[in-house]
Amino acid sequence: MRFDLLVHEAWPAYEQRRHDGWVLRYAGGVTKRANSVLALERPADLNGAIEAAEAFYRERGQRCVFSVGTQALPGLDEELEARGYELVDPTVVMAAGALAPVPGLHEVRIEDRPWPGWLRTWWAVDGRYGSGLEAAERICTGVPAWYGAYEEDGVALAVGRAVPQGDTAGIYCMATLPEARRRGLARAVLQALVRHADAGSAYLVTTAPNLAAQALYRGAGFEVAGRYHYRVR
Numbered sequence: 001m002r003f004d005l006l007v008h009e010a011w012p013a014y015e016q017r018r019h020d021g022w023v024l025r026y027a028g029g030v031t032k033r034a035n036s037v038l039a040l041e042r043p044a045d046l047n048g049a050i051e052a053a054e055a056f057y058r059e060r061g062q063r064c065v066f067s068v069g070t071q072a073l074p075g076l077d078e079e080l081e082a083r084g085y086e087l088v089d090p091t092v093v094m095a096a097g098a099l100a101p102v103p104g105l106h107e108v109r110i111e112d113r114p115w116p117g118w119l120r121t122w123w124a125v126d127g128r129y130g131s132g133l134e135a136a137e138r139i140c141t142g143v144p145a146w147y148g149a150y151e152e153d154g155v156a157l158a159v160g161r162a163v164p165q166g167d168t169a170g171i172y173c174m175a176t177l178p179e180a181r182r183r184g185l186a187r188a189v190l191q192a193l194v195r196h197a198d199a200g201s202a203y204l205v206t207t208a209p210n211l212a213a214q215a216l217y218r219g220a221g222f223e224v225a226g227r228y229h230y231r232v233r
Helices: 003-010 046-059 076-082 116-126 133-140 185-197 211-219
Strands: 015-019 022-026 037-039 065-069 086-096 109-111 146-152 155-165 168-176 201-207 223-232
Touching: 003 065, 003 086, 003 155, 003 168, 003 201, 003 223, 015 046, 022 046, 037 065, 046 076, 065 076, 076 223, 086 211, 109 185, 116 133, 116 146, 116 155, 116 168, 146 185, 155 185, 168 185, 185 211, 201 211
Parallel strands: 168 201
Antiparallel strands: 015 022, 022 037, 065 223, 086 201, 086 223, 109 146, 146 155, 155 168
């Protein structure tokens, strides 16, 4: 699978510019996924393409960021390192084939739009970008998706998002409030979203240092299938 393209499609930047086979992505600076260069092809002029990317982000008051995975342009990572770009946020892609149905131990609410309670919980856990919730919601709703949550007394304790992408489903925005952890709620949301998507496979991404999340996903049938990181300057 071309996980770089799947992630690009499932987490879409609302501003995208094509330049010499690359996609320059911008979404208010919220998340590197939607604010980085996706180098799909070898440009005719590598130096010129890098300079164009740097100018694109400079005009928007952002540092220049490249997403670099196993399917990235050969030699790009080394070139960026030589130019002083820092390696940050190593990430793993985990994938699973058709998962066996698991009886739901918790009732999970699933909607085709994020509701205020879903957004509040996700942003309370993953909102590392200050006042960027509006931009983040715009990214989330840029493609059709399902939003799942386990709720108690009207409060979403654990949430997640599933994006249908052909015969696979991308799982994003997995978040559990700190006081509700270690109750199996994240796994319940994950399983409910996978069942609802009814796809032949599923994938998700998590940071490489987050071994607890990887253990959770491995227990649900996911295994590491790829890796990527960012180069920032």
